[in-house]
Amino acid sequence: MRTQMGESVLSRVVRIFEAFTPEEPALTVSEISRRTGLHVATTSRLVAELVSHEFLTRDEDRRVRIGMRVWELVTRASPTLSVRNAAMPFMEGVHDVVGHHVQLGVLDGGEVLFLERLSAPGAVINYTRIAGRLPLHASSSGLVLLAHGPADLRERALAGPLHRYTPNTPADPAQLRAILAEVRRQGYAYCPGYVHPEALGVAAPVRDDRGEVVAALAVIVPNNVGAQSVVPVVRTAARGVSRALGTPAPQDRQHHSGAVRDGGATP
Amino acid sequence: MRTQMGESVLSRVVRIFEAFTPEEPALTVSEISRRTGLHVATTSRLVAELVSHEFLTRDEDRRVRIGMRVWELVTRASPTLSVRNAAMPFMEGVHDVVGHHVQLGVLDGGEVLFLERLSAPGAVINYTRIAGRLPLHASSSGLVLLAHGPADLRERALAGPLHRYTPNTPADPAQLRAILAEVRRQGYAYCPGYVHPEALGVAAPVRDDRGEVVAALAVIVPNNVGAQSVVPVVRTAARGVSRALGTPAPQDRQHHSGAVRDGGATP
Numbered sequence: 001m002r003t004q005m006g007e008s009v010l011s012r013v014v015r016i017f018e019a020f021t022p023e024e025p026a027l028t029v030s031e032i033s034r035r036t037g038l039h040v041a042t043t044s045r046l047v048a049e050l051v052s053h054e055f056l057t058r059d060e061d062r063r064v065r066i067g068m069r070v071w072e073l074v075t076r077a078s079p080t081l082s083v084r085n086a087a088m089p090f091m092e093g094v095h096d097v098v099g100h101h102v103q104l105g106v107l108d109g110g111e112v113l114f115l116e117r118l119s120a121p122g123a124v125i126n127y128t129r130i131a132g133r134l135p136l137h138a139s140s141s142g143l144v145l146l147a148h149g150p151a152d153l154r155e156r157a158l159a160g161p162l163h164r165y166t167p168n169t170p171a172d173p174a175q176l177r178a179i180l181a182e183v184r185r186q187g188y189a190y191c192p193g194y195v196h197p198e199a200l201g202v203a204a205p206v207r208d209d210r211g212e213v214v215a216a217l218a219v220i221v222p223n224n225v226g227a228q229s230v231v232p233v234v235r236t237a238a239r240g241v242s243r244a245l246g247t248p249a250p251q252d253r254q255h256h257s258g259a260v261r262d263g264g265a266t267p
Numbered sequence: 268m269r270t271q272m273g274e275s276v277l278s279r280v281v282r283i284f285e286a287f288t289p290e291e292p293a294l295t296v297s298e299i300s301r302r303t304g305l306h307v308a309t310t311s312r313l314v315a316e317l318v319s320h321e322f323l324t325r326d327e328d329r330r331v332r333i334g335m336r337v338w339e340l341v342t343r344a345s346p347t348l349s350v351r352n353a354a355m356p357f358m359e360g361v362h363d364v365v366g367h368h369v370q371l372g373v374l375d376g377g378e379v380l381f382l383e384r385l386s387a388p389g390a391v392i393n394y395t396r397i398a399g400r401l402p403l404h405a406s407s408s409g410l411v412l413l414a415h416g417p418a419d420l421r422e423r424a425l426a427g428p429l430h431r432y433t434p435n436t437p438a439d440p441a442q443l444r445a446i447l448a449e450v451r452r453q454g455y456a457y458c459p460g461y462v463h464p465e466a467l468g469v470a471a472p473v474r475d476d477r478g479e480v481v482a483a484l485a486v487i488v489p490n491n492v493g494a495q496s497v498v499p500v501v502r503t504a505a506r507g508v509s510r511a512l513g514t515p516a517p518q519d520r521q522h523h524s525g526a527v528r529d530g531g532a533t534p
Contacts, residue, residue, distance in 0.1 A: 130343070
């Protein structure tokens with residue numbers, strides 16, 4: 001099916017894109033060569049061509065960055081953009097009232113990928129960023145996505161390894177299974193100190209027009225008893241986003257009919 | 268320098284990415300083939316390889332979309348992200364008070380590219396969207412970026428063509444030159460009905476740590492006399508973003524020393 005040539009060029013381009021990180025968004029050709037393991041001449045040629053397509057740009061000091069053109073192409077037609085756009089006014093509303101961090105995550109490659117984050121100066125510690133990731137078992141968003149995700153993903157997650165960030169992280173499969181059933185039953189995840197002892201995450205599911213869970217809306221607040229008050233705020237906002245996406249009402253049948261509709265991961 | 272093979276594969280991949288639009292974010296292989304002018308077999312092979320790298324994804328109904336992985340790679344290391352992140356709290360503040368549309372634009376390829384937009388249901392008509400574009404001469408953000416942009420860009424813009432969206436659009440070079448001088452002198456652009464008769468844009472420059480204009484922060488409100496009240500709001504927010512980016516104070520020297528510092532486009 002594929003030519004050796006085509007595969008090889010594309011794989012190299014993927015490696016070049018992967019070389020750029022939030023910590024180091026600007027690299028020289030020799031740095032890119034070192035990180036990708038590609039020969040300097042190959043790197044130089046591919047970078048030049050990516051620059052000609054505006055997929056990369058070059059600083060005055062010859063450092064290379066991700067170009068606006070590729071950002072534009074993938075953002076304007078991104079299927080995530082419709083969920084993110086529907087969620088923004090609700091997230092802003094939550095952010096105005098609760099402060100701290102408000103974020104929107106989706107399932108991608110067995111992790112939570114954060115599409116959006118609103119935060120405040122001096123807010124509680126948080127490890128997410130836009131286009132950042134967290135494992136499913138440790139974060140409130142991840143637990144919501146895992147609880148409502150495909151059964152095989154849940155089984156793979158339960159099979160571990162389950163990294164323990166704090167003594168509170170649910171790193172035991174039986175405990176995780178019970179938490180997932182609870183998330184489905186109560187309609188949200190409540191996670192005191194799972195990722196960091198001082199932070200508490202509350203997340204609720206966002207559903208699309210077929211009633212499928214497509215994202216998790218979460219708030220990260222200080223890990224104290226006052227955090228309970230954000231639960232209805234987060235749930236209401238997530239419900240609002242779902243309505244904006246055209247989800248059928250009533251969404252929250254799991255209150256009445258239990259977790260069986262979500263398929264089989266009860267303990 | 269470049270092999271014919273490598274160039275051709277990359278150019279084809281660029282064409283495939285360009286086939287996806289906000290209106291049609293999901294396409295079949297034959298639709299992609301038709302839009303790119305690539306042979307169906309070539310399209311099918313390249314799509315399969317892009318899917319294997321998660322740069323594209325395939326629905327259950329075999330339609331192809333932009334993948335999360337490429338969005339993640341370009342977003343996490345995008346140089347635009349730091350400006351956008353610095354601007355968000357200020358934009359949210361403006362949005363809370365003014366409502367309507369608040370947007371952040373940067374100069375790209377002789378146009379304004381919008382990085383971010385906050386809007387409200389029922390807000391005044393606006394043609395921008397995230398990762399959307401507008402010409403420089405017609406939009407308030409564009410006029411700010413053009414007024415502070417490189418002299419050769421300004422000369423090219425003045426050489427036209429200058430599309431007239433409404434009778435108010437500055438489509439005459441002499442008038443546009445005068446408006447740009449005014450934008451530099453007063454520190455903002457005020458654009459009643461330039462893009463649509465019922466909308467008015469107000470934009471102010473965002474400067475980086477070297478004092479260079481890197482973005483324009485704008486508000487789009489109904490085209491009436493009350494719009495004057497948003498000028499200080501937009502200017503203050505743009506100043507705040509610039510401070511957050513580490514711009515040296517005082518930024519607004521053009522109030523005292525005139526447009527000459529911005530280089531030569533006064534009439």
